Amino acid sequence: MxxxxxxxxxxxxxxxxxxxxxxxxxxxxxxxxxxxxxxxxxxxxxxxxxxxxxxxxxxxxxxxxxxxxxxxxxxxxxxxxxxxxxxxxxxxxxxxxxxxxxxxxxxxxxxxxxxxxxxxxxxxxxxxxxxxxxxxxxxxxxxxxxxxxxxxxxxxxxxxxxxxxxxxxxxxxxxxxxxxxxxxxxxxxxxxxxxxxxxxxxxxxxxxxxxxxxxxxxxxxxxxxxxxxxxxxxxxxxxxxxxxxxxxxxxxxxxxxxxxxxxxxxxxxxxxxxxxxxRAQALDLFAETHARLDKARKIASIREMTGLDLSQWPTDRRIRLADLPPPPPNVRSRTHSDLLRRVISREEPTVAELLMRPEVIGSAHxxxxxxxxxxxxxxxxxxxxxxxxxxxxxxxxxxxxxxxxxxxxxxxxxxxxxxxxxxxxxxxxxxxxx
Ligand SMILES: Cc1cc2nc3c(=O)[nH]c(=O)nc-3n(C[C@H](O)[C@H](O)[C@H](O)COP(=O)(O)O)c2cc1C
Structure with a gap:
C-alpha cells in the first residue's frame, strides 16, 4: 500500500x-x-x-x-x-x-x-x-x-x-x-x-x-x-x-x-x-447521543434542503428520487442539499433510515x-x-x-x-x- x-x-x-x-x-x-x-x-x-x-x-x-x-x-x-x-x-x-x-x-x-x-x-x-x-x-x-x-x-x-x-x-x-x-x-x-x-x-x-x-x-x-x-x-x-x-x-x-x-x-x-x-459500546454511544433528537426539526431540515415534506409519511416507506420536487432555488447550502438528494437517489432509504443518516444529523460528514x-x-x-x-x-x-x-x-x-x-x-x- x-x-x-x-x-x-x-x-x-x-x-x-x-x-x-x-x-x-x-x-x-x-x-x-x-x-x-x-x-x-x-x-x-x-x-x-x-x-x-x-x-x-x-x-x-x-x-x-x-x-x-x-x-x-x-x-x-x-x-x-x-x-x-x-x-x-x-x-x-x-x-x-x-x-x-x-x-x-x-x-x-x-x-x-x-x-x-x-x-x-x-x-x-x-x-x-x-x-x-x-x-x-x-x-x-x-x-x-x-x-x-x-x-x-x-x-x-x-x-x-x-x-x-x-x-x-x-x-x-x-x-x-x-x-x-x-x-x-x-x-x-x-x-x-x-x-x-x-x-x-x-x-x-x-x-x-x-x-x-x-x-x-x-x-x-x-x-x-x-x-x-x-x-x-x-x-x-x-x-x-x-x-x-x-x-x-x-x-x-x-x-x-x-x-x-x-x-x-x-x-x-x-x-x-x-x-x-x-463496537457495541460505540453503537451505544451513537444511539445515546441521538436518542432525543427532535424528529420535527430533522423533517423541517429535509424540507428546507429538498422541498420534500415527510411529516405525514410512514417511517418504513422508501423515498425515491422521483418523490423529490425540483430543488428549491435558494437553499442555504447547496453542498448539503445536493448530498441529501444524492443519498436518496443512491440508496432509496426508508424515512426512518434517512432520519439517522449523516446527511440529516451530521452535516453529511x-x-x-x-x-x-x-x-x-x-x-x-x-x-x-x-x-x-x-x-x-x-x-x-x-x-x-x-x-x-x-x-x-x-x-x-x-x-x-x-x-x-x-x-x-x-x-x-x-x-x-x-
Ligand atoms: C463542511 C462545511 C463547513 C461549513 N462551516 C461553516 C461555518 O463554520 N460557518 C459558516 O458560517 N458557514 C459554514 N459553512 C457554509 C459555507 O461557507 C457556505 O456558505 C455554504 O455551504 C453555502 O455554499 P454552497 O452552496 O457552496 O454549499 C460550511 C459549509 C460546509 C460544507
Missing part, C-alpha cells in the same frame, strides 16, 4: 463530542464551555498528538429555541479564543473561521494577521460565506450563494493585498540612523471593486514571509471554483468514499485550471468518530462508529483510494471518544506511517507542506 505523503489532520474545537445528548454526561465539563481553559486543554492535547491544526467553526446568529436542549453554536469569538490558545501552545496551527458575508475585509485582515503575530506564524483563515444571520447585519434577506461567492472572491483578494501591503521585509528596526521601517515598501492597495473600496495599507506588518493558510468550506460549483482559486485546503462534507474521490478529483482539476498545482489544494473531509473499546481499529482501516482505505489528503476530526458521543482520537488513533496512524511523529516546522504553513 502506498500513500505517498503523510496525512494532514485537524480537529474541531466545536466541541462535537458534546452534541446531541452528550453534554449531559457527568464528565462533559460543559459548565466551562465559555472559558478559555476548556479550549486550551484541548489544544494542548491536540498539539501533543502533533495535529496540523485546531479550528473553530462559527456562526453569527443564534437559534434561541435550540438552546433548550444543548449549547448549539453559541460560542466565543473564534479569533479571540485562538489568541488565548496561542499563548499556551507553541506548534499547532490555529484556524479561525471568519465569514466574508458580514465582516469588512480590513478588519479581518488585521485580526488574522494579529493572530499570526500572537502565535508566531500559526494562524489560518477558514473562509466561509455563512448560512444565516443577515438580520444581525442590517440585511433583510440572505444574499444568494452566487452573490456571496462573488463577494468572497473579492474579499479574499483584498485581504491578500492588505497582507502584502506592509511586508515583513519593510521592517528594518535600525536604531542607529533611526530607520524603523522602509516606507517605500509600504504601499496603499487602492482597491476599487464591486463590493469594497479599500485604500490600505494595513496598519500591521506581515509576520514573516510565509503566507497564512486559507481553508474553504462549501462545495457547490461556485464554492469549488472559489476554493480552487485560493484555498490551501478544503473542509469537505463527504459522507462516503465515492463523494470524497469525486470532489477531490474535481477540486484538483479546478486548481490546475486556475494555474495552480493539484497538490496545492489539500482535501480534508470532516470525520465524525464515535470511538469506544468495542463521513462517520465511523466503532473501535480505533475500525477507524484506522477506513482512514487507510480513503487515503489509498485518493478520497482525501487528511481529515478534520469531529469526535462524537463523549469526552472518551475525543481522548481516543488524540491518544490512540493519532499514535496508531504514526505507527502505520500515515502521520507525522514530530513537527518538522514551526508555522501552520510548514505543517501543511510536510
Amino acid at each position: 502506498s500513500i505517498g505523503k503523510k496525512l494532514h489532520i485537524g480537529m474541531s474545537l466545536a466541541p462535537t463530542w458534546l452534541s446531541g445528548d452528550a453534554w449531559r454526561r457527568a464528565d462533559s465539563d460543559v459548565e466551562h464551555l465559555y472559558s478559555s481553559e476548556f479550549y486550551i486543554d484541548l489544544a494542548k492535547r491536540a498539539e501533543a498528538a502533533k495535529l496540523d491544526f485546531v479550528f473553530r467553526p462559527d456562526a453569527l446568529f443564534l437559534n434561541a429555541a435550540a438552546v433548550e436542549d444543548g449549547p448549539g453554536f453559541a460560542s466565543l469569538d473564534p479569533t479571540i479564543l485562538l489568541a488565548s490558545i496561542a499563548r499556551e501552545t507553541s506548534r499547532i496551527g490555529l484556524l479561525s473561521t471568519v465569514s466574508t458575508t458580514f465582516y469588512p475585509p480590513y478588519v479581518v485582515a488585521r485580526q488574522i494577521q494579529s493572530l499570526n503575530w500572537i502565535s508566531n506564524g500559526r494562524a489560518g483563515w477558514n473562509i466561509v460565506t455563512a448560512l444565516d444571520g443577515n438580520e444581525n447585519f442590517g440585511l433583510s434577506a440572505m444574499p444568494s450563494a452566487q452573490e456571496r461567492y462573488e463577494r468572497a472572491a473579492e474579499f479574499a483578494k483584498v485581504v491578500g493585498l492588505l497582507w502584502e501591503s506592509y511586508p515583513h521585509a519593510a521592517l528594518k528596526v535600525q536604531r542607529e540612523g533611526a530607520h524603523y521601517a522602509d516606507p517605500s515598501l509600504v504601499k496603499p492597495i487602492n482597491h476599487q471593486g464591486t463590493h469594497f473600496s479599500v485604500k490600505g495599507p494595513l496598519n500591521l506588518p506581515a509576520c514573516g514571509e510565509i503566507p497564512i493558510p486559507l481553508i474553504q468550506a462549501g462545495a457547490s460549483p461556485a464554492g469549488r471554483d472559489f476554493a480552487a482559486s485560493v484555498a490551501d485546503a478544503v473542509f469537505l462534507s463527504a459522507p462516503d468514499k465515492e463523494a470524497g474521490i469525486e470532489q477531490r478529483k474535481d477540486l484538483r482539476a479546478r486548481a490546475e485550471a486556475h494555474g495552480r498545482k493539484a497538490d496545492d489544494i489539500r482535501i480534508l473531509p470532516g470525520l465524525s468518530l464515535y470511538l469506544a473499546s468495542s 463521513w462517520q465511523v462508529i466503532g473501535k480505533v481499529d475500525d477507524a484506522i482501516e477506513q482512514i487507510k482505505d480513503w487515503a489509498v483510494s485518493g478520497a482525501m489528503d487528511g481529515f478534520i476530526a469531529l469526535p462524537g458521543g463523549a469526552v472518551s471518544s475525543m481522548r481516543l482520537v488524540l491518544e490512540e488513533l493519532a499514535p496508531r496512524l504514526v505507527e502505520e506511517g500515515l502521520f507525522r511523529e514530530e513537527y518538522s516546522g514551526a508555522t501552520f504553513a510548514d505543517h501543511l507542506r510536510d
Whole structure:
C-alpha cells in the first residue's frame, strides 16, 4: 500500500463530542464551555498528538429555541479564543473561521494577521460565506450563494493585498540612523471593486514571509471554483468514499485550471468518530447521543434542503428520487442539499433510515462508529483510494471518544506511517507542506 505523503489532520474545537445528548454526561465539563481553559486543554492535547491544526467553526446568529436542549453554536469569538490558545501552545496551527458575508475585509485582515503575530506564524483563515444571520447585519434577506461567492472572491483578494501591503521585509528596526521601517515598501492597495473600496495599507506588518493558510468550506460549483482559486485546503462534507474521490478529483482539476498545482489544494473531509473499546459500546454511544433528537426539526431540515415534506409519511416507506420536487432555488447550502438528494437517489432509504443518516444529523460528514481499529482501516482505505489528503476530526458521543482520537488513533496512524511523529516546522504553513 502506498500513500505517498503523510496525512494532514485537524480537529474541531466545536466541541462535537458534546452534541446531541452528550453534554449531559457527568464528565462533559460543559459548565466551562465559555472559558478559555476548556479550549486550551484541548489544544494542548491536540498539539501533543502533533495535529496540523485546531479550528473553530462559527456562526453569527443564534437559534434561541435550540438552546433548550444543548449549547448549539453559541460560542466565543473564534479569533479571540485562538489568541488565548496561542499563548499556551507553541506548534499547532490555529484556524479561525471568519465569514466574508458580514465582516469588512480590513478588519479581518488585521485580526488574522494579529493572530499570526500572537502565535508566531500559526494562524489560518477558514473562509466561509455563512448560512444565516443577515438580520444581525442590517440585511433583510440572505444574499444568494452566487452573490456571496462573488463577494468572497473579492474579499479574499483584498485581504491578500492588505497582507502584502506592509511586508515583513519593510521592517528594518535600525536604531542607529533611526530607520524603523522602509516606507517605500509600504504601499496603499487602492482597491476599487464591486463590493469594497479599500485604500490600505494595513496598519500591521506581515509576520514573516510565509503566507497564512486559507481553508474553504462549501462545495457547490461556485464554492469549488472559489476554493480552487485560493484555498490551501478544503473542509469537505463527504459522507462516503465515492463523494470524497469525486470532489477531490474535481477540486484538483479546478486548481490546475486556475494555474495552480493539484497538490496545492489539500482535501480534508470532516470525520465524525464515535470511538469506544468495542463496537457495541460505540453503537451505544451513537444511539445515546441521538436518542432525543427532535424528529420535527430533522423533517423541517429535509424540507428546507429538498422541498420534500415527510411529516405525514410512514417511517418504513422508501423515498425515491422521483418523490423529490425540483430543488428549491435558494437553499442555504447547496453542498448539503445536493448530498441529501444524492443519498436518496443512491440508496432509496426508508424515512426512518434517512432520519439517522449523516446527511440529516451530521452535516453529511463521513462517520465511523466503532473501535480505533475500525477507524484506522477506513482512514487507510480513503487515503489509498485518493478520497482525501487528511481529515478534520469531529469526535462524537463523549469526552472518551475525543481522548481516543488524540491518544490512540493519532499514535496508531504514526505507527502505520500515515502521520507525522514530530513537527518538522514551526508555522501552520510548514505543517501543511510536510
Ligand atoms: C463542511 C462545511 C463547513 C461549513 N462551516 C461553516 C461555518 O463554520 N460557518 C459558516 O458560517 N458557514 C459554514 N459553512 C457554509 C459555507 O461557507 C457556505 O456558505 C455554504 O455551504 C453555502 O455554499 P454552497 O452552496 O457552496 O454549499 C460550511 C459549509 C460546509 C460544507
